[in-house]
Amino acid sequence: MDHAVVIGASMAGLLSAAALHRRFALVTVLDRDTLPAADAHRRGVAQSRHAHGLLAKGREVMDALLPGVTAELVAQGASTGDLQRQARHIHAGKRLARGDSGLTGLLVSRPLLEGQVRRRVSGLSGVRVLPNRTVTGLLSQEGRVTGVRLADGEPIPADLVVDAAGRGSRTPYWLGELGHQPPQEDRVTIDLRYGTREFRRAHDHLGGDLVVVIGPTPDSPRGGVALALEDDRWIVTLAGYGEGPPLDLAGFAGYAATLPAPDLGHLIRSAEPIGEPRTYRNPTAVRRRYERLSRFPDGLLVTGDAVCAFNPLYGQGMTVAALQAKALLDLDLRPLPYFRRIAAVVDAPWEITVGGDLRLPGVEGGLTPKMRMVHAYLDRFHAAAAHDPELARRFLRVTNLYDAPTSLMSPVALLRVLRNGAPRAVPVPA
Known part of the structure; x- marks a missing residue:
């Protein structure tokens, strides 16, 4: 052609x-x-x-389409690292266990x-x-x-x-x-509002970790992320549903302190701010x-x-x-x-994003009975993944789009959830 x-x-x-x-x-x-x-x-x-x-899958496909582009970006200051070993993931209010995921992230x-x-x-x-x-x-x-x-x-x-x-x-x-x-069109009204600040990055920040991800919960519908960038910078984005963070430094740090984990608040208070803060609003998620x-x-x-x-x-x-x-x-x-x-x-x-968003107050739309049962199981899954690196690795493989969400409910995963001290897992319909 x-x-x-x-x-x-x-x-x-x-x-x-x-x-x-x-x-x-x-x-x-x-x-x-x-x-x-x-x-x-x-x-x-x-x-x-x-x-x-x-995500790790995106980096892999990008390198397949443009061979060597990851190495070129690293030569210009980008970072790579294992997305379980060198990252802090807090989901459902639980800190996922560390381990070697085999998933290489590009920052x-x-x-x-x-x-x-x-x-x-x-x-x-x-x-x-x-x-x-x-x-x-x-x-x-x-x-x-x-x-x-x-x-x-x-x-x-x-x-x-x-x-x-x-x-x-x-x-x-x-x-x-x-x-x-x-x-x-499938539309989900999320009214996500977020703000971003950058900070000077020191090598001792976060113990050398490269990523922090703190997901929102129904009790605390706020989240945030910090990524290590080129030129020794952190980029920190904080977000909420229906309301976003103040952009002044004190207000930004105060907002971070309300998240389900303290990591981003500690980083903001200890790092030197650089550049101008920015805000953005995303009213809907849309699928055509x-x-x-x-x-x-x-x-x-x-x-x-x-x-x-x-x-x-x-x-x-x-x-x-x-x-x-x-x-x-x-x-x-x-x-x-x-x-x-x-x-x-x-x-x-x-499925991952809409299912997660519909749990949160202010997001329009109701959860089906199946969604409620799945979320009840995932709460128990995350509780177990807090001290089971293999479950944490399985979760990251799903969020990085290598494995289907159903893999978290395989017989092997169910057994590990039960065996690793989480509350009793509820049955999930097929």
Whole structure:
């Protein structure tokens, strides 16, 4: 095939281009932003000043699409480490046991990560990344998408168009113009509000650990994360449902002190603040159910946040985008088979995030009886994982998208939960 067009130079768009260049003679990535020459925040990535988690599975897939990119990022100051041995995970109010997970995390700022990926993708044979190009419509012929139209009226013909334009994707509207139904949307109103500050990182902070993750609980619907970044920095993001942290240093530290564990509060009080604090609000998590459509125009695919925009507190977006880019390597690029493939990628992280959010006060929607039983079991699972490194490792494999959530309820896991002193596990329906 000759030409593929990708709408959006997001991480989803860039990794999609990395996959498509193996299939197409020419790949053109179009972005409405002025893309920075140096690694810097840009307007089109509103969350880039906040903590970004790239899960171990996402790093692995990114390295498969762009061999050696992790090593290149480490050479520029990023860190890697075992996500159980060198990280502090507090979930359901329980501190998970340490051990060797075999899961390698990559700690890097969004500007450096995106900048290096953009440099690598731009250097691929037959790939061009063009800034200041706003796509306003699709070209079509006999029901097939044949390219895109830019704001200045310029047509760009293509054999395949991939929409990686994020939450603001216009594909649902464009489908109507082509005589197709838009996809059903699943929405969860979360009203997540968060604030971020950066701090100077000393080597003795947190005993040399690289990551702190503190999840919210029904009794304390606040959470936070600290990640070690290049240039000896910490980035600390604190978040709440319906209310966020104050940005002044005293208020930020006070908010951290209300979390289910004291680690972030201690770090904030002991580290030197640098830079300006930032805030952000995410009102909803949205999943567009393209896989349920019976008709869809050939020549058009959708990926990344344009398909599913997760609650960012869980850090799954970039990894899911990488897995969806990998799905573009399949020989069958017809829309409906593609959407079914990526639905299987989205199902588990969507189940994890929505199930977790619906437990929290202020999140709209009710828990089903099955969800209640699952959560009752997981509370007991986390209690056991606080002193069973193997259970902690199994949990991290699920949250890093290696294993299905059902693996936490396997006979072996159930036995360890019972044997390791947690309250009696409740049965979970199949």
